[in-house]
Amino acid sequence: MTLLERIDADLKEAMKAKNEQELSTLRLVRAAFKNKQIDTGHPVTEEEATAVLKTLQKQYQDALADFQKADRADLADRQQAELVVIRRYLPEAMPEADVEKIVVASIAALGATSVADVGKVMGAAMKTAAGRADGNMVRAIAQRLLGA
8 A cells, every 4th residue: 555545544534533633634744745746747656755744744843843942832732743643654764873874884985074074974874764864863963973
C-alpha cells in the first residue's frame, strides 16, 4: 500500500470514527499533496509525498515552538496532536549515533577541516541519510566535529 493510499484509508477511518483532529490534519495533508501535484504537473510520487510530509512536519514544529514560547498551551497541544498524525507517515528517523557516523564519513570523504565546510558536509550527509536524518541534528553534529 502506497503512502497516498494509506492516508486515504486513514482519512476514511477518521471520518467513520468522527475523529475531528485526525480528520482535519489528514485533509491538510491531502491538500498539500494536491498543491504539489498542481506545481509539478504530474501525480505525486512516493518521494515527493514524503518530502511534502517533512515540510509539513518542519512547519508544525516551528509553529509548536512559537506557541510554547507565547504560553499558548491550547494551540501548542493541538499542534502537537497534529504533528503526531503527520509523523505516522514518515520513515523512522535514524538514531543520533548513526547520523554521527554518516557525518564523520562525509567529513572524511570531502576532506573537510573547518566550520566553513559545514554546508558541504551537510549536503553529503543528508544525501547519504536519504531523508531519514533531521537537518538540525546533522548541522549540530557537523559543527561540533568541525570545531564550531
